Amino acid sequence: MKSAPTGRQARLGSELRKMRERAGLSSTEAAQLLGIKQNQVSNMEAGRMGVSPDRVRMLALHYECPDEVLVEALTRMTRDRKRGWWEECRDLVPSSLLDLAELEHHAQSLRGATTARIPGLLQTRDYAREIFHQAVTELPPPDVEHRLSFRIKRQAVLYRDDNPTPYEAIVHEAALRMKVGGSSVARQQLQHLLEMSDRDHVTLRAITFDAGAYPGSGQSIYYAHGPVPELDTVHLDQSHGLVFLDAEAQLHKYRTLFDRIEAVALNPDKTREFIHTVMREL
Template identity: 80%
Template structure:
């Protein structure tokens, strides 16, 4: 049996939350649903698929009256098509596959970064230099796989019909860092300006003058689901990606983003800052 994807694990976790809110253990839930306790465990571990009707039936047995959440979970169960990222299953870490799947299904995305341009906005040349400087040195083939994967992830911002709404808050340090040298840095800044002209993309900058602010020590990424309960935070750490979805964690990072955005420059002044940095290169 193939290891469940991040999305399948999340779906199972949400079923477990529904059961726990109903005050049921797995054995009691199995009796209500007419299945064995082991089958309940497999559902909550993301190891078995189910229909939208089955999700609604489970929600009914668990006395869940949150219609938007039930509808979102039903749609989640129905979306079984494997995406483009499956072609890279043996070429990049599994966490990157989960990230691409999460971004693909997100209703909107938010990033806050301090030392690098967000991956979804990186040029090929900028990203190449980032991968070349990885703490654990990557082989040329691995670099090419990571680079190709990152560029493919960016396609969600270019869909003609429904591009994913995206907001990025970038610290001035990232804008001024000459990753790959002046030419690459200048091309990257121009790319930011070009992307910021798109209606679904909003850029904010935080200047050095803003001083210390909440969350300044890490890159934070937030994927909005169809309902707030299905939002996800992911943190890019030295040992890999960390995905967070507990209610308290989501509340914490929603509040954090609000505070960060409150001290950031508006889009127009952000573009002015980028132009100034380009002139100084």
């Protein structure tokens, strides 16, 4: 049985659908215009059918898309249909986690804001294990280890020798002070944050309790920047599972939200000083 499209393949198809809809064409009208069957249009837009760079350019021409930068970014997406390391874990973790790892792998930069937990890309092994142990529904021990291994492998985007992914993390004081796994694990986690913040491509900012209420304080938000703004993606970790958003209005909303969250956060230097303070008080 043919495997389901990856998140990246589905996103390419989604962008082709958006391009067609902006042209005011139905899938049937598009098929007639292109001289192909309607189900071929549907399969392309669902990510079930491979699309060549030339086909993307032809679609853009027929759909009268004027955005040459976007079209070129879409053609680059067609050249890489190879499945990454995360595919080895397809039967071990939820498929949404595979999509998340693929999204991180291809992102131009990443930006996250959390209130109650340290971001996954910055978690130590012991901290992450404790988080998985607290999952509802309770995970069997083998599943805990599979998810733990998967999370650690995802962190490779920050350790690549060539072109590590730029990452900005905004973490609330509540997450910094929460003794996940006990004082020893919490202290090691804070030390790891300090070490990661020394890396040129990692920016760490803290929001203290003194900042009071601020926009987005009730949720964890993860923003992946694509090669052009239209190909950005928002990831939300909800109690019922992962959610990926890419509608233009949603992207604008979360870009604005991140800017407002950053405005109440400490700068990187003061953040490091604050983490040292929290460590002394553990």
